[in-house]
Amino acid sequence: MEISVGRNVLEANDLIAAENRKDFDANGCFVINLMSSPGSGKTAILERTLAALDGHLSAGVIEGDVQTTLDADRLMAFGVPVVQINTDPQFGGECHLDARMVRTGLASLDLNGIDVVFIENVGNLVCPAEFRVGEDCKVMVSSVAEGEEKPLKYPLMFRVSQLLLLNKIDLLGHTDFDVARFRSNVARVNPTMPVLELSAKTGQGLQAWLDWLVSEVGRTSARRALCGENLRTQSS
């Protein structure tokens, strides 16, 4: 039992997450809940990603932080709509985003025409993994600077994520980080999750992440079209 919050809290959260999901579906948005420890490089990865997507896919960002608009300011520079959620003071200084907070953010984000929504969670390796926000998938970031044993010590986020981005590989030569051992630890917790190595600083490895992203957006879009087709068939 890894859930530190009560079941009724999570059930209430899931109801709001389903409302968010409906809005995302109605607008054909693919939604990523991006999670990590503080300082793993979520924002830096999004900067690279938004620059690369420009002209190919339209993006929107919901930015979660305890305080400040520092990260939102960085991402607004890419000309995409960015909505800031500060958990302090609006949501009691919470250490994660939940569905209600994201719902509040959606009130200020026009989803029409947006292909992919990035929800950058509060930096925290524990609690964000417990709350659905209506996402298509959870993507987590680990950094070479954090050590190889995090999948074992904080297993929930590694277990519930669909993709792991191992960031800061530019530091590999300057730390004792052992990629093979990290991959082995990830596999003990989540044997099927792909791990993509990259550096938001140098851009190395970014293409594989972009390919994954474009592919997932396409698959989701195709699935939605198929569902719509099925619905029309059933109702005819």
Next chain:
Amino acid sequence: MEISVGRNVLEANDLIAAENRKDFDANGCFVINLMSSPGSGKTAILERTLAALDGHLSAGVIEGDVQTTLDADRLMAFGVPVVQINTDPQFGGECHLDARMVRTGLASLDLNGIDVVFIENVGNLVCPAEFRVGEDCKVMVSSVAEGEEKPLKYPLMFRVSQLLLLNKIDLLGHTDFDVARFRSNVARVNPTMPVLELSAKTGQGLQAWLDWLVSEVGRTSARRALCGENLRTQSS
């Protein structure tokens, strides 16, 4: 209002923290609540610290993790008593230590003859700062790899700590981290908190931290002796 937990929860916590404090005082222990993001290097700093204290001060460790005994195993190698607290499953997978968890740990730790108790909190930059556990002081670790803006985005821990250890300065030449900007951000949140730069990997800067530690242990010991003297004077 940064406290995300209810006031009654914190008041109940403080009552247990006071019980812990009594036990620490009765045994003349100086107690540090060591907090940081995951992967900032708390355990590595403790490894260096325990090695350096050997023969000078006797230490004990309460080790907090969501899962595994990996960190406790590392520290037991130094021949000091180490008690592991796993929040999962015993405490619902909580993302922090609270006074009750530490109290549970104290049942397995003989404080008699221990000069300094290190309580290594769960890696999390938000919630650990909210819970007193009976410590003399809160010491936090930041890592060069985490970026300079963390004091502004996660201010509570920086505000309630008495000392900040800036770890991984061996990476300074390999990142864009700006020490002056980081110090300026820390000062905006906590103008009087000392910041000591060190590298648990190379040992650089460790002496200043050890000097601080020995000095604080001595000051606390002298204060306790004075309090005892006053008590005897008052009761005679």
